[in-house]
Amino acid sequence: xxxILEQVLAEAQKRVNQPIEAEEGVVTSTGxxxxxxxxxxxxxxxxxxxxxxxxxxxxxxxxxxKYRSIGFLSGRTGGAPHVMAADEAVKATNTEIVKIEMxxxxxxxxxxxxxxxxxxxxxxxxxxxxxxxxxxxxxxFGNVYANDAGHIELHYTARASQALELAFTAPVGKSxxxxxxxxxxxxxxxxxxxxKTANVDVVTFAxxxxxxARSNEIIVSITGDSGAVKQALLSAQDVGxxxxxxxxxxxxxxxxxxLI
Amino acid sequence: xxxILEQVLAEAQKRVNQPIEAEEGVVTSTGxxxxxxxxxxxxxxxxxxxxxxxxxxxxxxxxxxKYRSIGFLSGRTGGAPHVMAADEAVKATNTEIVKIEMxxxxxxxxxxxxxxxxxxxxxxxxxxxxxxxxxxxxxxFGNVYANDAGHIELHYTARASQALELAFTAPVGKSxxxxxxxxxxxxxxxxxxxxKTANVDVVTFAxxxxxxARSNEIIVSITGDSGAVKQALLSAQDVGxxxxxxxxxxxxxxxxxxLI
Amino acid sequence: xxxILEQVLAEAQKRVNQPIEAEEGVVTSTGxxxxxxxxxxxxxxxxxxxxxxxxxxxxxxxxxxKYRSIGFLSGRTGGAPHVMAADEAVKATNTEIVKIEMxxxxxxxxxxxxxxxxxxxxxxxxxxxxxxxxxxxxxxFGNVYANDAGHIELHYTARASQALELAFTAPVGKSxxxxxxxxxxxxxxxxxxxxKTANVDVVTFAxxxxxxARSNEIIVSITGDSGAVKQALLSAQDVGxxxxxxxxxxxxxxxxxxLI
Numbered sequence: 128x129x130x131i132l133e134q135v136l137a138e139a140q141k142r143v144n145q146p147i148e149a150e151e152g153v154v155t156s157t158g159x160x161x162x163x164x165x166x167x168x169x170x171x172x173x174x175x176x177x178x179x180x181x182x183x184x185x186x187x188x189x190x191x192x193k194y195r196s197i198g199f200l201s202g203r204t205g206g207a208p209h210v211m212a213a214d215e216a217v218k219a220t221n222t223e224i225v226k227i228e229m230x231x232x233x234x235x236x237x238x239x240x241x242x243x244x245x246x247x248x249x250x251x252x253x254x255x256x257x258x259x260x261x262x263x264x265x266x267x268f269g270n271v272y273a274n275d276a277g278h279i280e281l282h283y284t285a286r287a288s289q290a291l292e293l294a295f296t297a298p299v300g301k302s303x304x305x306x307x308x309x310x311x312x313x314x315x316x317x318x319x320x321x322x323k324t325a326n327v328d329v330v331t332f333a334x335x336x337x338x339x340a341r342s343n344e345i346i347v348s349i350t351g352d353s354g355a356v357k358q359a360l361l362s363a364q365d366v367g368x369x370x371x372x373x374x375x376x377x378x379x380x381x382x383x384x385x386l387i
Numbered sequence: 388x389x390x391i392l393e394q395v396l397a398e399a400q401k402r403v404n405q406p407i408e409a410e411e412g413v414v415t416s417t418g419x420x421x422x423x424x425x426x427x428x429x430x431x432x433x434x435x436x437x438x439x440x441x442x443x444x445x446x447x448x449x450x451x452x453k454y455r456s457i458g459f460l461s462g463r464t465g466g467a468p469h470v471m472a473a474d475e476a477v478k479a480t481n482t483e484i485v486k487i488e489m490x491x492x493x494x495x496x497x498x499x500x501x502x503x504x505x506x507x508x509x510x511x512x513x514x515x516x517x518x519x520x521x522x523x524x525x526x527x528f529g530n531v532y533a534n535d536a537g538h539i540e541l542h543y544t545a546r547a548s549q550a551l552e553l554a555f556t557a558p559v560g561k562s563x564x565x566x567x568x569x570x571x572x573x574x575x576x577x578x579x580x581x582x583k584t585a586n587v588d589v590v591t592f593a594x595x596x597x598x599x600a601r602s603n604e605i606i607v608s609i610t611g612d613s614g615a616v617k618q619a620l621l622s623a624q625d626v627g628x629x630x631x632x633x634x635x636x637x638x639x640x641x642x643x644x645x646l647i
Numbered sequence: 648x649x650x651i652l653e654q655v656l657a658e659a660q661k662r663v664n665q666p667i668e669a670e671e672g673v674v675t676s677t678g679x680x681x682x683x684x685x686x687x688x689x690x691x692x693x694x695x696x697x698x699x700x701x702x703x704x705x706x707x708x709x710x711x712x713k714y715r716s717i718g719f720l721s722g723r724t725g726g727a728p729h730v731m732a733a734d735e736a737v738k739a740t741n742t743e744i745v746k747i748e749m750x751x752x753x754x755x756x757x758x759x760x761x762x763x764x765x766x767x768x769x770x771x772x773x774x775x776x777x778x779x780x781x782x783x784x785x786x787x788f789g790n791v792y793a794n795d796a797g798h799i800e801l802h803y804t805a806r807a808s809q810a811l812e813l814a815f816t817a818p819v820g821k822s823x824x825x826x827x828x829x830x831x832x833x834x835x836x837x838x839x840x841x842x843k844t845a846n847v848d849v850v851t852f853a854x855x856x857x858x859x860a861r862s863n864e865i866i867v868s869i870t871g872d873s874g875a876v877k878q879a880l881l882s883a884q885d886v887g888x889x890x891x892x893x894x895x896x897x898x899x900x901x902x903x904x905x906l907i
């Protein structure tokens with residue numbers, strides 16, 4: 128049976144540890160260099176920048192007039208890995224995240240694709256934010272495990288910033304964790320295990336009908352003391368790998384696990 | 388051309404008539420037995436149980452405090468087969484169905500995946516409801532026919548119960564039928580044929596924009612006298628198989644058809 | 648890596664220039680001819696007609712009582728190609744378009760499937776509208792380009808009609824263009840290029856969260872002078888092909904490009 132997400136992740140795995148090339152744009156068939164191009168990353172992700180966004184689009188996107196430049200990314204497979212990555216980028220640059228949208232995608236898998244837009248006064252800031260995000264995405268896929276039947280994800284940060292606040296109403300500056308299980312029932316048993324393991328508070332609870340793009344996932348975010356959040360995620364991971372594994376092959380990490 | 392739904396169904400077909408093993412949970416990498424595991428079924432379905440649901444999740448799920456236990460299932464491919472199966476289970480057990488959610492899934496196919504949650508005062512009731520549902524799912528896939536272009540489904544019960552009421556506002560205790568066609572145009576010609584064939588009333592009408600998770604289906608449910616509902620479904624099936632067949636291979640049942 | 652959309656398009660390409668057969672319905676297993684069948688087209692599209700729509704369905708579809716007949720189509724892969732095609736058909740026939748719905752589909756790709764319903768007083772008008780639409784769909788796929796990572800589309804008409812008005816609030820009788828890029832970031836850089844290239848006005852802006860069926864696309868429609876709209880589309884196409892090409896293989900047209 129073809130497992131598209133597995134293939135995506137296998138493809139992705141090959142790329143890990145390869146530095147993202149400092150490309151200077153791509154060239155069109157008419158010889159024009161697309162200076163908007165920044166780079167690509169796993170999950171069929173592309174990062175772009177527009178130095179001086181057209182005023183009509185400015186309005187449609189609802190972006191404050193003081194920001195002339197935007198940096199933006201879309202991935203076919205992702206969501207939490209992209210938001211976590213953008214959270215690092217917004218901490219490290221003089222940018223604001225103005226839009227996070229989730230498509231129902233993953234190329235036939237059970238989850239999301241993501242689009243994230245950074246706004247900046249200076250195009251170099253927007254570009255840097257996209258570069259940092261692209262690099263971090265590769266790392267964050269290490270805690271995504273998939274087999275033919277579905278996938279699980281665990282994400283941890285010691286200090287949530289603006290991307291996590293916008294996407295998950297995370298408390299800024301606090302330890303924060305995300306638990307994803309697909310098909311959805313796996314996310315529920317993972318979440319129940321997590322909150323029973325350690326003293327953590329549930330921040331958001333999303334399911335196919337509420338808070339997802341109709342993906343086949345339950346996504347629960349938690350906060351608490353750093354040690355408690357980590358312990359909760361590790362327990363959820365253990366249960367998630369076993370239950371997802373009961374449906375098919377042993378789930379495999381998309382790159383290098385960091386939550387171990 | 389890869390037809391994921393066809394592959395799912397072929398895989399499923401192999402499993403029909405194999406009794407679901409009485410498994411005693413799955414074991415994690417750390418040697419812990421996951422007592423929450425109940426079993427799996429076709430359509431990449433997993434069934435789980437939680438004896439004592441965490442109080443935070445209790446609240447997020449909106450479940451009455453008197454129910455300590457939940458039994459729940461998610462499938463990647465399904466929807467009507469799962470709801471019909473849960474309808475049997477709720478009749479046979481001391482449980483209440485508290486949630487039915489449809490993801491836009493089927494692993495790249497045109498339809499849904501399903502998540503269903505039973506609540507119970509006693510965990511053994513919750514577990515039994517999940518077991519009955521898993522077994523019935525295998526049977527209900529017999530009236531799902533697919534080829535590369537799409538799928539059709541017909542489902543019949545002589546006496547609708549709480550699952551069908553919750554998912555389709557079915558009149559409890561009455562004969563009830565569900566007609567599904569994908570791509571959507573096929574569902575419409577099937578429904579028109581059904582209601583012209585016999586004296587039945589349309590109960591619900593769902594299309595990509597209304598009442599589905601943006602699936603490429605038209606789903607029509609009907610009620611009436613037992614004989615009329617059956618006759619309407621058979622006519623719809625005839626037209627559905629012919630029109631879907633005009634788009635590709637002869638559509639094949641996922642297991643053993645019962646509506647013949 | 649399996650690219651379902653690429654396969655769909657390759658399949659579609661084989662069919663281009665083959666005349667649609669004047670079929671006289673399909674035959675069921677019981678020997679009954681389905682007179683409702685009109686034909687099929689690329690994108691797994693089927694066209695049907697109902698001479699005398701059942702009154703219950705009439706009501707659910709919200710169709711004016713004066714229209715006895717409907718002609719309708721659904722495709723698994725499509726959206727803009729189908730709406731553009733229906734726009735030609737409604738100009739050429741005595742019909743009204745009463746429904747355009749977009750499913751989240753494309754068989755695992757990033758985009759939509761489409762369902763379009765024409766209403767008519769006479770069944771021959773409804774049938775003719777479906778025939779014209781099926782033929783035009785084949786042509787419109789010429790300006791859809793795909794690779795494994797996503798797709799781009801450009802569509803142009805010198806004179807928008809009722810289908811484009813209903814789907815995109817297009818100004819009737821004016822030059823009109825549609826720009827689609829997937830994953831979504833590609834649509835945004837295409838749109839920015841388009842509006843900077845020529846003096847055109849943005850009519851609609853759709854993204855995964857707003858105005859799509861949660862597809863991984865940004866879809867922007869534009870109007871203006873005929874020459875300006877065309878020039879804007881050509882620039883967007885150039886940038887779209889280069890950025891999508893940076894993510895994988897050179898994107899290929901699904902049939903014969905007309906916007907060159």
